[in-house]
Amino acid sequence: MAEPQLPEKxxxxxxxxxxxxxxxxxxxxxxxxxxxxxxxxxxxxxxxSDLHFYRGHQPKPYNFIIGHEAxxxxxxxGSAMSKFKIGDKVIAAFSTSCGDCFYCKQGHTSRCxxxxxxxxxxxxxxxxxxxxxxxxxxxxxxxxxxIPLDVMTxxxxxxxxxxMVAANARRLAYEYRDEQDKKGGVCVVxxxxxxxxxxxxxxxxxxxxxxATDLSPQRxxxxxxxxATALPMEQLEAEVLKATENRGADAVLExxxxxxxxxxxxxxxxxxxxxxxxxxHTHTVxxxxxxxxxxxxxxxxxxxxxxxxxxxxxxxxxxxxxxxSKFVENTVSVEEAPxxxxxxxxxxxxxxxxxxxxxx
Amino acid sequence: MAEPQLPEKxxxxxxxxxxxxxxxxxxxxxxxxxxxxxxxxxxxxxxxSDLHFYRGHQPKPYNFIIGHEAxxxxxxxGSAMSKFKIGDKVIAAFSTSCGDCFYCKQGHTSRCxxxxxxxxxxxxxxxxxxxxxxxxxxxxxxxxxxIPLDVMTxxxxxxxxxxMVAANARRLAYEYRDEQDKKGGVCVVxxxxxxxxxxxxxxxxxxxxxxATDLSPQRxxxxxxxxATALPMEQLEAEVLKATENRGADAVLExxxxxxxxxxxxxxxxxxxxxxxxxxHTHTVxxxxxxxxxxxxxxxxxxxxxxxxxxxxxxxxxxxxxxxSKFVENTVSVEEAPxxxxxxxxxxxxxxxxxxxxxx
Numbered sequence: 001m002a003e004p005q006l007p008e009k010x011x012x013x014x015x016x017x018x019x020x021x022x023x024x025x026x027x028x029x030x031x032x033x034x035x036x037x038x039x040x041x042x043x044x045x046x047x048x049s050d051l052h053f054y055r056g057h058q059p060k061p062y063n064f065i066i067g068h069e070a071x072x073x074x075x076x077x078g079s080a081m082s083k084f085k086i087g088d089k090v091i092a093a094f095s096t097s098c099g100d101c102f103y104c105k106q107g108h109t110s111r112c113x114x115x116x117x118x119x120x121x122x123x124x125x126x127x128x129x130x131x132x133x134x135x136x137x138x139x140x141x142x143x144x145x146x147i148p149l150d151v152m153t154x155x156x157x158x159x160x161x162x163x164m165v166a167a168n169a170r171r172l173a174y175e176y177r178d179e180q181d182k183k184g185g186v187c188v189v190x191x192x193x194x195x196x197x198x199x200x201x202x203x204x205x206x207x208x209x210x211x212a213t214d215l216s217p218q219r220x221x222x223x224x225x226x227x228a229t230a231l232p233m234e235q236l237e238a239e240v241l242k243a244t245e246n247r248g249a250d251a252v253l254e255x256x257x258x259x260x261x262x263x264x265x266x267x268x269x270x271x272x273x274x275x276x277x278x279x280x281h282t283h284t285v286x287x288x289x290x291x292x293x294x295x296x297x298x299x300x301x302x303x304x305x306x307x308x309x310x311x312x313x314x315x316x317x318x319x320x321x322x323x324x325s326k327f328v329e330n331t332v333s334v335e336e337a338p339x340x341x342x343x344x345x346x347x348x349x350x351x352x353x354x355x356x357x358x359x360x
Numbered sequence: 361m362a363e364p365q366l367p368e369k370x371x372x373x374x375x376x377x378x379x380x381x382x383x384x385x386x387x388x389x390x391x392x393x394x395x396x397x398x399x400x401x402x403x404x405x406x407x408x409s410d411l412h413f414y415r416g417h418q419p420k421p422y423n424f425i426i427g428h429e430a431x432x433x434x435x436x437x438g439s440a441m442s443k444f445k446i447g448d449k450v451i452a453a454f455s456t457s458c459g460d461c462f463y464c465k466q467g468h469t470s471r472c473x474x475x476x477x478x479x480x481x482x483x484x485x486x487x488x489x490x491x492x493x494x495x496x497x498x499x500x501x502x503x504x505x506x507i508p509l510d511v512m513t514x515x516x517x518x519x520x521x522x523x524m525v526a527a528n529a530r531r532l533a534y535e536y537r538d539e540q541d542k543k544g545g546v547c548v549v550x551x552x553x554x555x556x557x558x559x560x561x562x563x564x565x566x567x568x569x570x571x572a573t574d575l576s577p578q579r580x581x582x583x584x585x586x587x588a589t590a591l592p593m594e595q596l597e598a599e600v601l602k603a604t605e606n607r608g609a610d611a612v613l614e615x616x617x618x619x620x621x622x623x624x625x626x627x628x629x630x631x632x633x634x635x636x637x638x639x640x641h642t643h644t645v646x647x648x649x650x651x652x653x654x655x656x657x658x659x660x661x662x663x664x665x666x667x668x669x670x671x672x673x674x675x676x677x678x679x680x681x682x683x684x685s686k687f688v689e690n691t692v693s694v695e696e697a698p699x700x701x702x703x704x705x706x707x708x709x710x711x712x713x714x715x716x717x718x719x720x
Contacts, residue, residue, distance in 0.1 A: 102607065103631065111631035111656060247462065259649065271463065271471035272662075281649025289619065289641025292661040296471060302632075302656025 001087040004075055006038070011356065012128035013044075013337040015066045018056030019345075021338040026065070029124065029132035031078050037136035038076035039090060043331070044127040045069030045153040046352040047094075048193050049280050050119070051345055052257075057282040067127030067354075068094035068118035069156035071149055074140075075130070081137050089143040092126070092133050093306035094118060094157040099138035109138075110303040117303075126156075127337065129356040141310055147317065150328040150353050154198065155314060158351070161278050161304040162198035162255075163313040168300045169251035169276035170206040184208050185250035186243050188236070188268050189228060192219035194327070194351040195255045195278065200226040201323065202316055203253065209243055211236060213264075216347060226323065233264060240268055248295075249273060259285045271295045278304060328353050361447040364435055366398070371716065372488035373404075373697040375426045378416030379705075381698040386425070389484065389492035391438050397496035398436035399450060403691070404487040405429030405513040406712040407454075408553050409640050410479070411705055412617075417642040427487030427714075428454035428478035429516035431509055434500075435490070441497050449503040452486070452493050453666035454478060454517040459498035469498075470663040477663075486516075487697065489716040501670055507677065510688040510713045514558065515674060518711070521638050521664035522558035522615075523673040528660045529611035529636035530566040544568050545610035546603050548596070548628050549588060552579035554687070554711040555615045555638065560586040561683065562676055563613065569603055571596060573624075576707055586683065593624060600628055608655075609633060619645045631655045638664060688713050 006028050014024045029038055044067050052058050053066060071091045074084050084090060097104050097112035104112050114135065119125025123134065133139050143152055166187070173185055187207040189199050192214035203210045204227050212228035213236050214220055223230035231239055240249050248270030254261050257279025265275040266287060275297060291297070317324055329350040332340060336354075343349040366388050374384045389398055404427050412418050413426060431451045434444050444450060457464050457472035464472050474495065479485025483494065493499055503512055526547070533545055547567035549559050552574035563570045564587050572588035573596050574580055583590035591599055600609050608630030614621050617639025625635040626647060635657060651657070677684055689710040692700060696714075703709040 102605070106632070108632045108656070245462070257649075257653070272466070272468045277652075279653070281653045283649050285647050285649045285652065287645050287647065289617075289643050289645045292637075292645065292659075293617070293639070293641045293663065296468070296662025297659070298661070299652075299657070299659040301652040301658070303653065 001085065003086060006075060006130070010129035011334055012065045013067060013125070013334060013354070015053050015062045015064065017060070017062055019054060021054070021341045023335055023337055026128070028130045031076050032132070033134060034078040034080035035135050035137065036078040037074050037081060037084060037133045037140065039070065039072040039092070039131050039133060040075045040358060041070045041072040041126065041129055041131050041356055043071045043149045043153050043353045043355060044334070045156060045158070046340060046344055046354065047157055048195060052280055052282060054341055054345055064119070064121055065124040065128050066119045067125035069153050070118070070126035070131050071143060071152050071156070072131065078136065083137040084140055090140040091143055091152060091155050092118070092131065092140050095303065095306070096123070096133070096135045096139045097307060098135050107305055107308040109305040109307040127334065127354055129358065138307070144314070147321065148325065150331050151317070151321070151324050153328065153353050154317065154324065155310065157304070157306070158194050159198050159313040159317055160306045160309040162195050163202045163309045163316060164304040165199055165253045165255060165276045165278040166202040166206055167309065167312070169253055169274045172274040172298055172300065173250045186211070186240065187251045187253065188213070188240060188249045189253045189255065190261045190264055191254070191256035191279070192216070192223040192230070193255070197222055197226050197327070199253050199255055200228045201320055205316065207251065211240055211249070237268060244270060247271070251276060254279050257281050259283055263287065266291055266297060269295060269297060272298070274298045274300065277301045327351055331355055333357070361445065363446060366435060366490065370489035371694055372425045373427060373485070373694060373714070375413050375422045375424065377420070377422055379414060381414070381701045383695055383697055386488070388490045391436050392492070393494060394438040394440035395495050395497065396438040397434050397441060397444060397493045397500065399430065399432040399452065399491050399493060400435045400718060401430045401432040401486065401489055401491050401716055403431045403509045403513050403713045403715060404694070405516060405518070406700060406704055406714065407517055408555060412640055412642060414701055414705055424479070424481055425484040425488050426479045427485035429513050430478070430486035430491050431503060431512050431516070432491065438496065443497040444500055450500040451503055451512060451515050452478070452491065452500050455663065455666070456483070456493070456495045456499045457667060458495050464498070467665055467668040469665040469667040487694065487714055489718065498667070504674070507681065508685065510691050511677070511681070511684050513688065513713050514677065514684065515670065517664070517666070518554050519558050519673040519677055520666045520669040522555050523562045523669045523676060524664040525559055525613045525615060525636045525638040526562040526566055527669065527672070529613055529634045532634040532658055532660065533610045546571070546600065547611045547613065548573070548600060548609045549613045549615065550621045550624055551614070551616035551639070552576070552583040552590070553615070557582055557586050557687070559613050559615055560588040561680055562673070565676065567611065571600055571609070597628060604630060607631070611636060614639050617641050619643055623647065626651055626657060629655060629657060632658070634658045634660065637661045687711055691715055693717070
């Protein structure tokens with residue numbers, strides 16, 4: 001396919017400072033390295049971790065295009081690219097990876113030696129009409145047929161992250177037993193935002209029973225829709241103990257990124273249980289040393305290696321397409337970004353995607 | 361063998377309060393449950409974790425026989441015992457286990473549903489001329505020929521714990537790679553007391569390079585003898601980075617049980633590295649949330665399941681018998697316990713074992 005004409009300018013969501021989101025007209029990016037691609041963005045997701053910037057919890061100054069969930073079409077290819085061609089529908093992982101370094105070779109693409117997360121001071125973000133994707137061959141994935149665009153945005157971060165946080169828990173919880181493939185055990189998901197809800201769906205493929213908790217009654221209701229036994233924290237511990245012969249949860253998935261959530265996880269876990277955390281922690285975490293020792297607690301923290309978990313996460317999406325079709329609550333014009341950042345921050349809207357007007 | 365006559369009274373080390381150790385004359389224990397054994401103690405080790413009581417870091421009141429490292433001879437068997445008979449030379453794991461509960465079946469004997477650690481308010485300790493061992497069939501091990509008694513005391517806690525802390529690190533550091541049996545990677549041991557020194561020896565069978573650090577220059581010297589590259593903390597980070605192409609350590613073994621040691625571990629670890637901790641933590645631990653997320657840190661905390669690690673730890677002991685023969689620095693009469701608790705607390709003596717006068 002011939003290279004399409006590109007405009008010189010585009011609309012993009014720029015974070016100026018905490019609580020300051022502006023939609024600006026900026027230059028369309030161009031290929032800089034032979035491994036770069038430019039994609040025309042159809043949908044860009046608004047993610048809970050964007051709120052860490054919005055709420056001022058990340059190092060300043062800000063003044064960059066934000067966002068890390070983009071789905072679109074390849075419009076420019078660097079000369080070293082071989083996996084994608086112009087016209088391909090692609091989704092980019094939320095962080096770039098080279099596929100060839102110490103970390104990538106182990107499947108830990110989220111800590112690629114050259115890797116960067118879209119939407120920060122170092123590489124421009126996905127909430128823009130066009131996105132430059134560095135290391136495109138190993139950062140992009142083909143978009144399969146039959147999945148609506150809005151739903152597919154979940155595959156940039158939310159669903160692979162959710163799969164990872166559940167799969168880490170499941171693997172570590174059973175590493176000593178010959179039951180890796182058998183569904184079993186009791187899991188608790190702390191936090192029922194988008195990642196938490198997806199984590200419930202993923203965990204239900206691995207654990208026999210999944211509890212979930214959140215401060216918001218509305219989110220608890222959503223958690224029930226996803227199949228969890230959803231309870232406010234004050235009722236949770238007793239029910240978990242009841243379900244586990246008083247042992248505590250085999251696994252706790254902490255998807256919030258605040259110290260209190262981790263502390264609750266440590267409280268709910270059984271001895272030799274696993275606390276699997278994908279929450280973006282930014283504060284000091286105080287943990288009770290005597291309990292860490294006393295329960296032989298295990299933790300796995302951190303960012304998802306999308307390349308490692310893309311395939312099983314996509315299967316969860318395809319197997320639950322009806323559930324996830326209702327999942328992206330709002331698809332709105334990028335011009336409404338300031339309003340939706342505010343609503344999302346206040347917990348008044350759920351998962352949101354931005355669309356772009358590519359005819360103007 | 362016929363049941364030998366037992367005295368009615370014995371000498372035992374009683375902890376009365378912090379920094380208050382008394383050697384008292386107390387009744388010899390008797391069989392209470394049909395799974396109990398009574399062993400005549402030949403040697404009882406003084407362990408770093410005894411100091412948690414001594415220093416007042418454990419819940420009070422105290423007033424019990426302390427100690428959890430005993431080697432001796434079976435002198436009474438409960439009627440339900442089948443694995444041991446009177447006259448057998450045995451060593452007891454530092455905590456009891458049933459072999460049959462949820463945890464024991466997974467090899468997590470340190471969190472046995474019926475398990476207790478010797479030398480606490482619930483079961484009398486090992487620093488006594490006679491010891492009652494509950495659940496004796498699954499808590500005791502036969503003593504192999506050819507290992508001196510003093511050295512064998514290491515098998516109650518120190519060496520299995522050291523093997524565990526290293527093996528957990530090795531297993532988790534390589535779980536994604538097909539290199540489980542290949543020696544490789546860079547490991548750091550924080551703390552060079554008895555467990556730290558043994559952990560160095562264990563880690564050297566698994567990792568390509570082992571660094572070690574401690575506040576005490578004398579302990580650093582010992583760490584060198586065990587084969588580590590021993591450095592004070594202020595030189596360590598730069599050398600670890602040099603040895604790992606600037607990544608950081610693949611694994612850090614934290615054997616101290618103080619928050620600063622864990623904080624150093626988190627600082628030294630590479631992304632997706634594993635912090636393996638056997639330190640008995642008693643305080644709140646403040647950890648930097650951004651680093652936990654930013655490095656995808658993994659932790660395994662807690663107490664050793666001796667039954668699971670006894671065999672490989674014994675092999676390390678047998679393979680390094682000369683090194684370990686010098687390891688127990690002092691074997692002294694139990695009557696000297698108050699003095700040696702004080703010296704051990706001040707770091708003025710190394711691993712110490714108590715002997716008992718069974719002729720009186």
